[in-house]
Amino acid sequence: MKVDFGKTAQDYRQHRAGFPEAFFARAAALGVGLAGQQMLDVGTGTGTLARGFALRGAQVTALDPAAPLLEQARSLDEQAGVQIAYHEGTAEALPFGDESFDVLSAGQCWHWFDRAKAAQEAYRVLRRGGVMAIAHFDWLPLSGNVVEATEQLILQHNPGWQGAGGTGIHATHFADLAQAGFVGLESFSFDVPVSYSHEAWRGRIRASAGVAASLSPAAVAVFDQELAALLARDFHDDPLCIPHRVLMVYARKY
Template identity: 55%
Template sequence: MPKDFHPDFGLTAEDYTRHRAGFSPEVVRRLVSLGTEVRERDVVDLGTGTGSLARLFARAGARVTGLDPAAPLLDQARELDREAGVEITYRVATAEETGLPSASFDIVSAGQCWHWFDAPKATVEVRRLLRPGGHVVIAHFDWLPLPGNVVAATEQLINTYNPAWTMGGGTGLYPRWLTDLATEGFSSIETFSFDAGVPYTPQAWIGRIRASAGVGASLAQEKVDKFSAELAGVLRDRFPGDVLHIPHRTWAVVAAKPSAG
């Protein structure tokens, strides 16, 4: 990320809660198939945001703690937990300095956020938090810009309003995270991915984009409003219809704590 680009997702907490699609239960099934059991395990979810990945693990029977530096997002997470009927412990903290006891978790997870961390420091902290035999899980759930599709048109508009945003054109794959883990000695590194379409109404898609780093989390409200109006015009003129089918890719890496340390 550019050093001068520091989005604050707390500014867009409401849109973040309403419009960001969550991780699929298929993530848990894939983890179990790779030998990473979730049920009755202690999990800490770094950069939890509104708790999407944390709730997925809680629903699967894990005891979950969620950390995030943005208190407004944690407030939204608690409300979503009440609606879902799950209990998760939240605290304001960063991935690099969690303040949690060493060797106190079976799984350390990070959903849709590893790119915001100081990776060397965060990886050391993950290693410290894990019990012997524990696993780290880094997961992403990304929209996919394809030639001529609504995602590509949306990303072009984001760049027009916010040239500092450089996260467009993604493939939903993050090989650098494997290097981060291998450098710190993590072993048995495996990845999986699967694609799915997510339906959005035009207004919901506009809300989803407002909740992104390049718009609601980093632009002044006046520019956010102008952006939203212009995106509405793009959708009306180029992608008419009541439902937009947005291609997404889920990708995750799972690795085991080093035997020493």
């Protein structure tokens, strides 16, 4: 399945909920995203993590392969009153020198990389004592909830999609970092509800890998109509309460 999030740029900007404030507070308590830190955010998308850290005083550089997403990120930065240096590129071949950053973050994107190469590159560009932080903010499909029903609908339209049934816990990240030489691996996680109107949930799902990032526009339109009908028929609450899980796996370079 070929995935191009650049095709979802507008919905991605408008409807994908950014990491909650509680995430940034927990990260800061662990030394991630502090004022004055030189940070690199890879797979930045529309800059959710990068902007959050920049608002807290970090000096942030960010990178993504999708130019349309970076355009949206710059626009959102202007509204937020922050400046981030954006680069078009990949996590597997970072266009930066050795030991250039204090912290490297990757939000909601690590699974899209060649993880071994990305971890090696992260180790290379981090300074001694630097922190690598992999973060997720995943919806949770629970029995009978709207997330489960939505995932089943995505699979009907896109059987090649492999994102269904997640738990928000990504155990492989520990091995990825350890094999690249990182030490002191730890993690935290917590759950938080996110409110979506029916319209916003449809936009959030259009912006996912299994829908507009991999289906044709005509197929996306058909899917969206069916999702609207499903919500109207089976999930009357508006807004919807969507359970999410936050996870951060972090380690240091020594």
